Amino acid sequence: IQTPTPTRTQTLTQTLTLESLTDHPAIAATREAYRKTGKNPSRYRASAEALARRVLQEKPLPSINNLVDCNNLISLNTLFPVGSYNTDRIDGPIQFDIGQTGENYQGIGKGEVNLENMPLLRDQTGPFGSPTSDCSRTLIETTATNTVTILFAFPGRSGLQEQLDTAAEQLRKYCQANIIHTEIISLEESA
Numbered sequence: 001i002q003t004p005t006p007t008r009t010q011t012l013t014q015t016l017t018l019e020s021l022t023d024h025p026a027i028a029a030t031r032e033a034y035r036k037t038g039k040n041p042s043r044y045r046a047s048a049e050a051l052a053r054r055v056l057q058e059k060p061l062p063s064i065n066n067l068v069d070c071n072n073l074i075s076l077n078t079l080f081p082v083g084s085y086n087t088d089r090i091d092g093p094i095q096f097d098i099g100q101t102g103e104n105y106q107g108i109g110k111g112e113v114n115l116e117n118m119p120l121l122r123d124q125t126g127p128f129g130s131p132t133s134d135c136s137r138t139l140i141e142t143t144a145t146n147t148v149t150i151l152f153a154f155p156g157r158s159g160l161q162e163q164l165d166t167a168a169e170q171l172r173k174y175c176q177a178n179i180i181h182t183e184i185i186s187l188e189e190s191a
Contacts, residue, residue: 008076009055018056021049026079029155030131037098038117046081046131046152067140070174071149074167081131081152082167083121085138088146092124096187099127107133121150160184 021027027049031041045053051072054061063069067084075082099115105126107113110133121129128135131152140147151167153160164182171177 008073009061012052012055012076013058016052016056018053021052021056024079026153026155027052030081030152033119033154037119039119044114044118044132047083047133048075048079048081048131050132051075052079065140065142066175067144067147067149067171070170071140073170073174074149074151077166077170078151078153078163080154080163082149083129083131083134083152084140084147084149085121085129085134086140086144086146087138087148088144089138090123090128090148094148095122096120096185097122097127099130103127105135105137108136108139119152157184157186 016024022031027046030046030048034041034044034046041049051061055076061072071082071084074080097120099118099120101116103115103126104112105115105128113130113133113135115127115130118130118132120127125137128138129150149167149171151160151163153163161182161184164184168177168180168182171180
């Protein structure tokens with residue numbers, strides 16, 4: 001008789017509590033990055049922490065579409081904030097930046113998101129994604145065919161390639177992704 005493999009949500013509830021969650025290396029590194037940029041990580045939780053808290057509180061996870069649901073699976077596996085974006089709605093190159101005073105956007109299901117001091121992604125049109133909440137402008141709909149999935153790996157490179165490989169396999173399996181390119185981009189390299 002084969003013992004069933006526990007799901008990721010079962011594994012999280014067996015290994016973490018609400019109290020210990022912020023001590024997990026990936027969550028702690030993300031919270032520290034927020035503190036360094038001047039954003040309160042308890043008021044503006046990164047998506048991975050918010051998602052894990054839902055699991056630990058035994059609240060149901062939303063089901064949106066295959067790619068968004070896979071995005072959440074990748075985030076629960078790594079405890080990194082993960083964003084998926086419709087690249088047909090991205091204008092020019094993507095830049096990782098810190099939000100300026102007065103910057104905001106319409107967050108998906110959240111209303112207006114205050115981006116001041118927030119780590120974020122921007123293009124020539126403006127900010128479109130952050131580790132906390134993404135912009136409705138680049139949201140993933142079922143008709144999206146060209147997308148990018150970004151793992152915000154604040155803890156650094158250790159084990160990152162393996163996590164990217166696992167994420168790519170999940171995108172192939174659950175989203176029928178057929179052209180996948182993974183790349184690790186470090187802030188130190190781009191500075």
